[in-house]
Amino acid sequence: MEWDWDGESMKAYETFEHRADIGVRGYGRRVEEAFENGARAMFSVMAEINDVKPQDSEEVSCEAPDMDYLFVEWLNNLLSISHLSGKIFSSFKVEIKDNKLRGKAWGEKIDASRHKLMTEVKAATYSMLKVSKEDDVYVAQCVVDV
Amino acid sequence: MDIKSLNKISDYIWEIPPEGDMRVPGRIFASEGLVEELDDNVVKQIKNVACLPGIQEASIAMPDAHWGYGFPIGGVGAFDPKEDGIISMGGIGFDISCGVRTMRTGMTRKDIQPHLEKLADRLFAVVPAGLGSEGKIRLNQQQIDEVLLKGAQWAVSKGYGIKDDLMYIEEGGVMDGADPSHVSSTAKERQFREVGTLGSGNHYLEIQYVAEIYDEQIAGVLGLYKDDVVVSVHCGSRALGHQIGTDYLKTLAEASRKYNIAIHERELVCAPIDSPEGRRYFSAVCAGINCALANRQVISHLVREAFSDVIPKARISILYDVSHNTCKVEEHLVGKKMKRLFIHRKGATRAFGPGRKEIPEEYRSVGQPVLIGGTMGTCSYILAGTESGMTQAFGSACHGAGRALSRTQAKKKWRGDVLLRDLAAKGIIVRAHSYSGAAEEAPGAYKDVTAVVDATHKAGLAKKVAMVRPMACIKG
Numbered sequence: 225m226e227w228d229w230d231g232e233s234m235k236a237y238e239t240f241e242h243r244a245d246i247g248v249r250g251y252g253r254r255v256e257e258a259f260e261n262g263a264r265a266m267f268s269v270m271a272e273i274n275d276v277k278p279q280d281s282e283e284v285s286c287e288a289p290d291m292d293y294l295f296v297e298w299l300n301n302l303l304s305i306s307h308l309s310g311k312i313f314s315s316f317k318v319e320i321k322d323n324k325l326r327g328k329a330w331g332e333k334i335d336a337s338r339h340k341l342m343t344e345v346k347a348a349t350y351s352m353l354k355v356s357k358e359d360d361v362y363v364a365q366c367v368v369d370v
Numbered sequence: 371m372d373i374k375s376l377n378k379i380s381d382y383i384w385e386i387p388p389e390g391d392m393r394v395p396g397r398i399f400a401s402e403g404l405v406e407e408l409d410d411n412v413v414k415q416i417k418n419v420a421c422l423p424g425i426q427e428a429s430i431a432m433p434d435a436h437w438g439y440g441f442p443i444g445g446v447g448a449f450d451p452k453e454d455g456i457i458s459m460g461g462i463g464f465d466i467s468c469g470v471r472t473m474r475t476g477m478t479r480k481d482i483q484p485h486l487e488k489l490a491d492r493l494f495a496v497v498p499a500g501l502g503s504e505g506k507i508r509l510n511q512q513q514i515d516e517v518l519l520k521g522a523q524w525a526v527s528k529g530y531g532i533k534d535d536l537m538y539i540e541e542g543g544v545m546d547g548a549d550p551s552h553v554s555s556t557a558k559e560r561q562f563r564e565v566g567t568l569g570s571g572n573h574y575l576e577i578q579y580v581a582e583i584y585d586e587q588i589a590g591v592l593g594l595y596k597d598d599v600v601v602s603v604h605c606g607s608r609a610l611g612h613q614i615g616t617d618y619l620k621t622l623a624e625a626s627r628k629y630n631i632a633i634h635e636r637e638l639v640c641a642p643i644d645s646p647e648g649r650r651y652f653s654a655v656c657a658g659i660n661c662a663l664a665n666r667q668v669i670s671h672l673v674r675e676a677f678s679d680v681i682p683k684a685r686i687s688i689l690y691d692v693s694h695n696t697c698k699v700e701e702h703l704v705g706k707k708m709k710r711l712f713i714h715r716k717g718a719t720r721a722f723g724p725g726r727k728e729i730p731e732e733y734r735s736v737g738q739p740v741l742i743g744g745t746m747g748t749c750s751y752i753l754a755g756t757e758s759g760m761t762q763a764f765g766s767a768c769h770g771a772g773r774a775l776s777r778t779q780a781k782k783k784w785r786g787d788v789l790l791r792d793l794a795a796k797g798i799i800v801r802a803h804s805y806s807g808a809a810e811e812a813p814g815a816y817k818d819v820t821a822v823v824d825a826t827h828k829a830g831l832a833k834k835v836a837m838v839r840p841m842a843c844i845k846g
Contacts, residue, residue: 241776243409243437270501293623300616307560307609310502334502341501342806343777344570344846346612347464350619350636351439369439369464369612370571370777 234361237265242367247352248299249365255291255355258362259298260316263329266299266348266368267306267313272340276314278330287324291355295364298325299348310334343370371408382829383762385428386413391632392420397428399763399829404433404821411437418634419447423642424455426704426711430763432718433825434772434817439463440637443717446766448702450711451643456631457652458640459622461714462697464615466658468573468606469693469719470741471539471666472752473673476685479579479597482841485680489577490799490842492676497575497669499568500803500846507565507668514558514610515550517565521660522691525667530566531674535667537730538688540720543667545660547699549653557613561661564608566668570807570846572770573605574743575669578750578838588736588754588835592689600689600838602750603669604743607662614658618651643712652712655697666691689752690730690739694719694769700728702764713764721755721767721832729755740832742823743770746800746843747793747813751823751834758830767832771819780815781806802845811845 240247246269250261267273284301288294298318306313306329313331334341351367376384376398384405386396396416398405412435419441420429426448435444440460449455475482482489498505509517517524522536522543536543550558568575580598583589594600607614625641625648626633633639641648670688677684697714704711713720722729722738729738737755744750748771759765775783786805789812793800802808827834 239778241778243776244443244773246777288620293620296619304556304560304613304616308556312502336500336502336803340806342804343810344501346571347616347619349439349464350639353636367439 237261237268239265239269245367245370247365247367249363252362255362256318256320258355258364259295259318262295262364263299263302263316264314266345269345269368269370270342271312273314275339276312277332278315279332280311281328281330282309282311284327284329285325290323292353294323294325295355296348296350296353296366298327302329303345303347305329312339345370371405371410371413373402373405376405382825386416388420392417394420394425394428396420396431398431398435399825399831400433401821401825404825408435409437412442415440415442415445415635418638419445421632421634422447422456422458422638422640423631424449424453426450430766432766432768433829434768434770434822436772438716440635441714441716444768444772445716446718446763447714448711448764449643450709455643455712456640457643457648457697457712458638458714459615459619460637461716462655463695463716464612465606465695466611466614466655467662467693468695469662469666469691470602470604470743471670471691472600472602472689472741473670474593474687474689475599475601475677477599477681479599482577482599486799486842489676489680490801490844492680493575493673494801494844496672496676497568497844498566499844500570503567504563505566509562509565511555511558514561517664518548518550518553518657518660520544521663522667525664530668530671535670535688539663539691540693543663545656547653548656548660550657552650552654553614553657554617557610557617560609560613564610565665566672567608568605568669568844568846569608570804572811573846574746575601575603575844576840577601577842578840580836581749581839582837584834584836588833591733591736592739592752592835594752594836601673602741602743603666605665605669606695607658608665610661611658614654618654621647622651652697659693659696662693663691690741692719692741715766717769718766719769720765721759722765723755723757723760737833740767742768742819744819745771745813745816746811746840747796747798748819749837749839751819752836752838753823753826753832754835755832756830759832763831768822768826771816771822773815774817775815777810780810780812784809784812798840799842800845804846808845
């Protein structure tokens with residue numbers, strides 16, 4: 225999916241190939257934005273997220289020794305909250321300070337009659353895990369086990 | 371990969387000589403063709419596992435090995451706690467005790483065929499599958515602890531199945547050493563409504579018929595005859611297992627640093643078996659195994675209900691239940707010494723040879739049944755463990771076909787609805803909750819399961835007994 229950033233069209237998130245599973249990748253002008261878009265990439269594996277209305281919200285807070293681990297923590301926290309609340313999320317907001325993350329996810333209850341559901345994600349993994357800055361753009365990515 | 375970099379031991383056994391930090395050689399069981407198809411990443415992972423403390427004999431890869439998380443999928447590693455051996459997340463995976471259970475129905479293909487459509491619909495209706503699905507059983511924290519302690523025994527005690535079922539499940543349906551207090555409350559809570567659900571991805575429930583018998587004597591002992599109909603279910607420990615994995619990934623990452631264990635890939639995070647972290651993780655894994663055994667037991671009960679609704683004279687009995695993502699304590703001969711080892715099997719099936727006490731008495735003389743899932747359009751296999759598998763690979767065999775194409779490639783290549791129509795034209799009924807999920811699981815996205823099973827047989831890891839073909843398949 226593409227977003228218009230300051231008049232420049234740029235990819236916000238995508239999935240990438242992995243032999244057995246699938247990779248998720250988010251881009252952003254700030255690292256927080258890359259985390260938010262990384263979460264969109266993960267939920268896009270589970271469902272058609274453009275059909276998911278951002279009407280209910282859930283909060284997430286987590287921490288980790290570094291930004292790489294924090295990205296996996298963020299995604300895994302979202303997975304367990306999504307599962308426990310029976311909701312699928314499509315919109316995210318993240319604040320990060322000193323490797324501590326406070327985030328919010330918006331979405332709605334899963335409704336098989338309305339949502340196009342795809343594959344369960346078991347977990348975000350350390351495989352191909354990377355949070356980096358390339359040419360002024362932050363990238364957050366890892367492989368998810370499906 | 372470049373086959374010349376390997377030492378050929380026999381037509382089906384290849385060795386990676388130790389180099390760098392490798393404590394033992396790598397050992398790949400595969401045909402020349404399968405070795406040539408191997409991803410270089412798999413070889414790297416086999417080498418990385420060979421560097422872990424306490425590893426015995428060899429870092430082993432099965433014929434279906436492919437790129438995994440730390441260990442290759444299709445990887446086996448044995449670790450001795452007395453030699454600073456470790457327990458690693460990468461050798462078990464997120465779906466703890468994912469496995470296959472096969473049940474006899476007492477019916478033949480001819481008996482079932484007229485009712486097949488109705489049976490598929492009924493199974494699709496009663497076995498919850500797919501994203502967001504819930505089971506009918508509702509549990510609380512205390513009840514879930516019972517599941518984690520007693521596994522399939524818990525299920526039978528609640529009326530899901532009969533006592534005889536337990537004899538045909540690894541460990542008699544319950545894994546010793548589970549400690550529910552080492553499983554987080556989040557993990558437990560995620561399982562409150564998940565017991566008896568199939569999941570999605572490559573998990574399935576299939577009605578199959580015996581198309582070929584390769585070894586009549588062993589097949590007879592297993593009660594399998596040509597044209598018999600069986601039901602197989604492939605699933606694991608559901609959200610509870612995934613959450614144990616997620617929780618302990620962090621614990622083990624810290625432990626790897628604390629105990630100064632050099633790991634060559636982040637997914638190999640581990641702890642010494644004899645450390646508080648290692649003991650905690652192992653007891654959580656045992657709890658996860660019990661969760662999976664209970665899950666497959668409840669699904670078997672649902673299968674019985676569906677059959678009794680449609681074909682009341684069907685008699686469902688468990689042939690066997692194997693897990694292929696585990697760490698188990700087993701006794702194995704290393705050199706001339708019998709050792710108590712922690713055997714990691716990630717995408718590998720236990721395949722004990724004849725005589726082992728762990729095999730149900732009825733089957734003991736012929737070896738442990740090994741259940742290998744294929745894809746929904748091809749076939750699956752039933753094998754039996756061998757003596758040479760015991761000495762060469764700690765009694766282990768392959769677990770499935772292994773993917774040839776990524777999920778993304780598969781979705782580009784096949785459309786779910788078209789695929790299901792094509793399979794229907796071949797006489798295979800598929801009921802799927804997600805078309806795109808079905809497309810990802812297209813038979814063409816997998817390696818040839820027959821090549822994998824033939825290599826397993828010829829390498830002497832397990833013996834081919836029977837081949838089954840799908841009649842109807844339920845997918846998440």
